Amino acid sequence: MALAVGMRVLTRSLLRPWVRGPGATPGRTGPVAGGGDCVRCFGSPRVLVEPDPAAGFAVMKMRNPPVNSLSLEFLTEMLISLEKLESDKAFHAIIITSDCPGIFSAGLDLKEMCGRDPTHYAEYWKAVQELWLRFYLSHLVVISAINGVSPAGGCLLALSSDYRVLADNPKYAIGLNETLLGIVAPFWFKDTLVNTVGHRVAERALQLGLLFPPAEALRVGMVDQVVPEDQVQSAARSVLAQWLAIPGHARQLTKTLMRKPTADRLLKERDADIQNFVRFISRDAIQKALRTYLEKLKQKKS
Numbered sequence: 001m002a003l004a005v006g007m008r009v010l011t012r013s014l015l016r017p018w019v020r021g022p023g024a025t026p027g028r029t030g031p032v033a034g035g036g037d038c039v040r041c042f043g044s045p046r047v048l049v050e051p052d053p054a055a056g057f058a059v060m061k062m063r064n065p066p067v068n069s070l071s072l073e074f075l076t077e078m079l080i081s082l083e084k085l086e087s088d089k090a091f092h093a094i095i096i097t098s099d100c101p102g103i104f105s106a107g108l109d110l111k112e113m114c115g116r117d118p119t120h121y122a123e124y125w126k127a128v129q130e131l132w133l134r135f136y137l138s139h140l141v142v143i144s145a146i147n148g149v150s151p152a153g154g155c156l157l158a159l160s161s162d163y164r165v166l167a168d169n170p171k172y173a174i175g176l177n178e179t180l181l182g183i184v185a186p187f188w189f190k191d192t193l194v195n196t197v198g199h200r201v202a203e204r205a206l207q208l209g210l211l212f213p214p215a216e217a218l219r220v221g222m223v224d225q226v227v228p229e230d231q232v233q234s235a236a237r238s239v240l241a242q243w244l245a246i247p248g249h250a251r252q253l254t255k256t257l258m259r260k261p262t263a264d265r266l267l268k269e270r271d272a273d274i275q276n277f278v279r280f281i282s283r284d285a286i287q288k289a290l291r292t293y294l295e296k297l298k299q300k301k302s
């Protein structure tokens with residue numbers, strides 16, 4: 001309910017034409033980060049959408065610095081942008097990438113799961129479920145251009161796309177590292193990983209909280225392609241052409257056929273999953289583990 005209200009407010013206030021570049025004003029064309037002109041960018045403070053309707057796709061850039069952690073507001077803004085693109089017949093695909101150098105996404109925002117009350121945890125988890133369901137089942141082709149590190153929820157986001165291109169940088173590790181934080185990846189994170197890399201690789205990766213550097217990620221099938229860092233966006237665009245050449249209805253029905261059973265598992269027990277999360281995350285031991293982890297991240301700097 002709160003999410004629905006929040007989304008209505010955000011839709012009204014945030015989804016206006018958005019033009020990037022020094023001195024750019026809304027409604028005008030301006031330069032964009034990757035070069036070239038942004039004809040009609042739109043979006044919200046944390047999500048920049050660069051549409052190319054003539055080519056049938058849009059680039060969705062995450063920009064929630066410093067690390068694109070998936071806060072409630074950020075999740076909501078991503079959902080709204082995705083819904084807007086899905087409801088526009090001009091778009092058949094999106095490329096999701098990051099505007100934060102070196103970071104695709106640091107995953108779920110630990111501050112949303114630490115020191116808050118059960119109502120907040122429930123609202124937050126519902127938004128996490130919603131984003132996964134929308135991306136995982138989207139009728140659009142979703143390509144991840146992974147231009148940075150992507151642990152846990154960042155990895156889940158990438159795994160929810162149809163194809164993953166990862167920049168070849170040893171720092172850009174990807175994986176579901178929840179156990180390293182003393183928490184447990186829920187069954188639908190696990191199912192998404194199993195569907196991608198198979199049961200044995202997933203079992204080992206999940207228990208050990210493995211974060212795979214690019215070559216390893218490619219070897220186990222966690223990503224589909226590893227390319228030099230400066231070619232991630234162009235590689236994503238090239239592969240998109242192949243996906244868009246397939247008759248859309250046939251591809252979409254096939255995607256549904258492959259993914260619906262996994263999504264249905266969550267859809268059937270959404271409320272129970274929320275309650276389970278709230279119970280788990282509220283435990284003193286889990287709260288302590290998360291605080292300690294956040295503290296370690298801070299200490300790493302000093």
Ligand SMILES: CC/C=C\C/C=C\C/C=C\CC/C=C/CC(=O)SCCNC(=O)CCNC(=O)[C@H](O)C(C)(C)COP(=O)(O)OP(=O)(O)OC[C@H]1O[C@@H](n2cnc3c(N)ncnc32)[C@H](O)[C@@H]1OP(=O)(O)O
Pocket residue numbers: 066067069103105106107108109110111149151152153154177178181183184185186187276277280281294297298300301
């Ligand atoms: C029986 C039970 C069964 C089932 C259980 C039921 C339910 C399931 C329960 C729980 C599941 C919950 C699932 C969670 C999934 C997640 O996504 S958890 C998040 C995991 N993420 C990480 O581990 C990444 C942590 N971050 C990093 O490793 C580094 O920050 C990173 C490599 C991304 C970048 O490094 P660097 O560039 O050096 O930046 P800093 O480390 O200095 O970070 C900058 C500031 O950002 C803050 N920060 C980093 N990550 C997060 C985050 N995920 N959330 C919030 N904040 C984050 C960091 O603290 C710094 O803040 P500061 O500037 O110090 O204020």
